[in-house]
Amino acid sequence: MSPLWAALDLPRALAAGFFSTVVMTTLMTASQGFGLSRMSLPFLLGSVFTPDRNRANVAGFALHFVNGWLVSLLYALAFAVMGRPSWWLGGIFGLVHGLFVLTALMPLLPSLHPRMATEDDGPTPTRQLEPPGFLALNYGRRTPLITLAAHLAYGALFGALYGR
Amino acid sequence: MHDRSRPAAPVALTEPYPPIGDYALIGDCRTAALVSRAGSLDWLCLPRFDSPAVFSALLDWQTGGRFFVRPRGPFAVSRRYLGRTNLLETTFETPGGVLCLTDSMSVADMDERRREMRVEHEVLRRVECLAGEVEVEVGCDPRPLFGQGRALLQNRRKLGFAFAAGPQVLILQSEVPLHADGAGRGVVGYDRLWRGERRFLSLIAESGGPAAIPLLGAAAAARLERSRLWWETWAGRCRYDGPFPEAVLRSILLLKLLTYAPSGAVIAAPTTSLPEAIGGPRNWDYRYCWPRDASWTLTAFFDLGYQEEGKAFLSWLLYATRRRHPELGVLYDVHGESRIPEYALATLDGYRGSRPVRVGNGASGQLQLDVYGELVESACEFVSRGGELDRPQARLLARLGETACRLWREPDEGIWEKRSGRFHHTFSKMMCWVALDRLLAMDERGKIALGRSRERFARECREIRHAIETAGWSDRLGSYVDVLGEEGADASLLLLGIYGFVDPRGARFRSTFAHLDRTLGAGDLLYRYPPGTDGLPGGEAAFAICSFWAVEALARMGEVERATERFAHLLAYGNDVGLFAEQIDAASGQFLGNFPQAFSHLGLINAALTLAQAEGAEAPAATAGQTGARV
Numbered sequence: 001m002s003p004l005w006a007a008l009d010l011p012r013a014l015a016a017g018f019f020s021t022v023v024m025t026t027l028m029t030a031s032q033g034f035g036l037s038r039m040s041l042p043f044l045l046g047s048v049f050t051p052d053r054n055r056a057n058v059a060g061f062a063l064h065f066v067n068g069w070l071v072s073l074l075y076a077l078a079f080a081v082m083g084r085p086s087w088w089l090g091g092i093f094g095l096v097h098g099l100f101v102l103t104a105l106m107p108l109l110p111s112l113h114p115r116m117a118t119e120d121d122g123p124t125p126t127r128q129l130e131p132p133g134f135l136a137l138n139y140g141r142r143t144p145l146i147t148l149a150a151h152l153a154y155g156a157l158f159g160a161l162y163g164r
Numbered sequence: 165m166h167d168r169s170r171p172a173a174p175v176a177l178t179e180p181y182p183p184i185g186d187y188a189l190i191g192d193c194r195t196a197a198l199v200s201r202a203g204s205l206d207w208l209c210l211p212r213f214d215s216p217a218v219f220s221a222l223l224d225w226q227t228g229g230r231f232f233v234r235p236r237g238p239f240a241v242s243r244r245y246l247g248r249t250n251l252l253e254t255t256f257e258t259p260g261g262v263l264c265l266t267d268s269m270s271v272a273d274m275d276e277r278r279r280e281m282r283v284e285h286e287v288l289r290r291v292e293c294l295a296g297e298v299e300v301e302v303g304c305d306p307r308p309l310f311g312q313g314r315a316l317l318q319n320r321r322k323l324g325f326a327f328a329a330g331p332q333v334l335i336l337q338s339e340v341p342l343h344a345d346g347a348g349r350g351v352v353g354y355d356r357l358w359r360g361e362r363r364f365l366s367l368i369a370e371s372g373g374p375a376a377i378p379l380l381g382a383a384a385a386a387r388l389e390r391s392r393l394w395w396e397t398w399a400g401r402c403r404y405d406g407p408f409p410e411a412v413l414r415s416i417l418l419l420k421l422l423t424y425a426p427s428g429a430v431i432a433a434p435t436t437s438l439p440e441a442i443g444g445p446r447n448w449d450y451r452y453c454w455p456r457d458a459s460w461t462l463t464a465f466f467d468l469g470y471q472e473e474g475k476a477f478l479s480w481l482l483y484a485t486r487r488r489h490p491e492l493g494v495l496y497d498v499h500g501e502s503r504i505p506e507y508a509l510a511t512l513d514g515y516r517g518s519r520p521v522r523v524g525n526g527a528s529g530q531l532q533l534d535v536y537g538e539l540v541e542s543a544c545e546f547v548s549r550g551g552e553l554d555r556p557q558a559r560l561l562a563r564l565g566e567t568a569c570r571l572w573r574e575p576d577e578g579i580w581e582k583r584s585g586r587f588h589h590t591f592s593k594m595m596c597w598v599a600l601d602r603l604l605a606m607d608e609r610g611k612i613a614l615g616r617s618r619e620r621f622a623r624e625c626r627e628i629r630h631a632i633e634t635a636g637w638s639d640r641l642g643s644y645v646d647v648l649g650e651e652g653a654d655a656s657l658l659l660l661g662i663y664g665f666v667d668p669r670g671a672r673f674r675s676t677f678a679h680l681d682r683t684l685g686a687g688d689l690l691y692r693y694p695p696g697t698d699g700l701p702g703g704e705a706a707f708a709i710c711s712f713w714a715v716e717a718l719a720r721m722g723e724v725e726r727a728t729e730r731f732a733h734l735l736a737y738g739n740d741v742g743l744f745a746e747q748i749d750a751a752s753g754q755f756l757g758n759f760p761q762a763f764s765h766l767g768l769i770n771a772a773l774t775l776a777q778a779e780g781a782e783a784p785a786a787t788a789g790q791t792g793a794r795v
Contacts, residue, residue, distance in 0.1 A: 119321040
């Protein structure tokens with residue numbers, strides 16, 4: 001086993017990843033419920049597999065948690081490389097992660113998502129989902145802020161829990 | 165007698181605020197939109213009936229916002245609902261040709277909604293040239309929050325124009341080329357159509373998550389057809405074999421439009437602050453549910469063959485009222501919330517300057533004792549049609565009886581929600597009697613168990629009857645009176661005979677009817693009480709439901725021919741698509757008050773059912789699966 005993997009505390013990473021994902025998902029879902037943003041990462045994930053909104057939300061939540069765990073392993077590896085885990089280093093990871101989602105992943109999404117329409121082609125029988133646009137601003141003006149805040153919370157909480 | 169059938173009547177665009185009767189309603193059983201004869205969608209609240217409006221030109225011509233599709237230049241208009249549906253068809257006759265506009269809000273059943281990415285709300289408009297050539301003009305200018313908010317306009321190229329207001333987004337796709345208007349707030353466009361050409365416009369709204377953007381062209385035509393079939397199928401379930409079937413069917417279709425499908429609640433009207441008197445302050449928000457309408461609503465649904473809707477409504481009603489148990493609220497929102505604070509929107513001019521425009525309803529804090537009778541009566545109607553109450557529901561009803569016993573001696577604001585104080589209204593006392601009488605009847609049939617309350621309820625019943633027959637009766641007038649010990653007239657007293665408190669063929673009820681018709685009548689119409697006696701400035705018009713109560717009362721008195729004739733005359737007051745507002749100006753026939761009004765149409769349906777019964781028509785089917793004559 002490489003020293004990097006050896007430094008990884010898998011049970012702790014998974015537990016911390018689970019709680020961090022719960023908090024991040026709660027923040028983003030609450031922002032939807034309070035009418036601050038229409039962004040729903042679970043729905044965007046789930047709608048890859050089904051057009052039914054209810055099923056997409058359920059499947060998306062499950063996938064989102066799996067994603068949360070996988071990303072937490074990456075965070076844990078990054079901590080192993082960069083030194084002792086801490087809430088502030090986790091927060092920085094979260095911010096970078098959030099910026100990546102907003103600036104790189106979201107604009108790419110229409111090319112990756114089988115049901116997402118594009119402004120160039122318009123809606124088609126299979127692609128009708130509204131694209132997020134630059135910084136996901138199509139889903140509401142507060143969306144970038146909320147997405148960054150949620151990812152920051154994810155990273156900081158993971159750093160704090162994993163470093164204990 | 166007024167005849168509102170107006171084939172191809174000219175429409176003037178220079179005059180703001182069309183008559184209330186110029187509007188027709190489309191909806192998706194979650195919210196609804198009013199479309200004028202000029203093809204202008206002037207009222208739409210999103211995402212549900214009682215949400216803030218995104219189009220409210222109805223209440224402020226300048227700043228309210230609208231979505232119109234119409235010919236350029238002069239035109240004359242005729243309208244109808246397409247067959248037995250709530251799809252509206254407006255035909256414009258212009259010097260150059262004929263244009264047909266079909267408006268709907270898309271509906272689909274659950275299976276269809278699962279198969280595709282659901283759109284939260286869609287207003288789908290098809291404009292088609294039937295003859296000659298016509299230049300079409302389109303404008304869409306949403307103004308969120310009753311015109312107080314600002315929608316950020318974004319051109320999303322092939323995905324249409326988006327109007328973003330907070331997290332809510334409206335996306336307009338159009339086969340008519342559009343561009344931003346001069347102010348940059350809305351979009352406008354023009355197109356010339358030749359005979360046989362058509363264009364679709366789709367306005368969708370999403371407030372919960374990423375929107376789904378439906379296709380235009382053949383896919384839009386399929387959605388329109390699906391909505392038409394959905395309504396046709398629903399209307400096909402109507403079992404009514406009696407007089408005036410078209411009016412009854414239009415009324416039950418309206419009732420379905422005013423039903424909030426997720427909960428089963430039925431709202432009183434889709435509008436707020438359409439005035440009871442032009443320029444006056446009698447402007448109220450009716451986008452809520454009044455338990456008062458319960459027994460009529462239930463009768464209408466059940467007797468016309470809509471058991472599912474009736475059961476859903478009763479379940480919602482019992483759920484909502486449980487929240488304030490053991491006392492009842494006057495009104496509830498579609499999810500059962502009874503605290504609905506009232507405030508005025510200072511920035512809106514109001515319909516033809518009728519201010520204030522109110523949101524919320526202060527009547528929610530009133531004491532109105534009649535609601536106990538109406539709620540228990542609706543449960544009794546349900547049980548008499550074979551329905552079963554579960555134990556919590558039966559217990560709840562028995563507790564309501566206890567509350568009626570405790571409160572009936574108290575003064576209240578009464579059925580008309582006057583804001584001039586509390587009085588001992590005869591009608592409120594009578595409805596407490598109805599509550600107790602029906603509970604005793606259900607107890608006798610073993611549907612509920614009153615136990616030790618039985619004796620008390622019977623005793624209180626006798627006491628209420630004594631109070632009404634003595635202090636609620638005037639020998640001088642030969643009539644029951646509005647308030648115990650007073651001598652005022654009130655059309656709600658007609659319900660004494662309709663609810664069976666007195667024999668409708670008896671002398672007391674006959675002379676009461678004659679007195680009320682003489683005092684409150686205006687031709688075939690009836691005022692609810694003498695105008696100018698409610699403590700508010702200005703008068704008001706005749707009340708549609710009271711006019712239908714008069715028909716029902718006549719039928720129960722055995723004067724069926726007179727009732728039928730009066731009913732036919734009343735129907736002529738409906739607008740060109742058969743809808744009624746709350747009130748009708750007796751002199752001009754113009755509508756006043758919120759529109760269209762469930763209360764008025766419930767009166768229409770119940771009067772027709774009574775007429776059908778009186779005429780010895782085949783009894784409407786009361787149980788699911790039973791076949792019967794269809795409208």
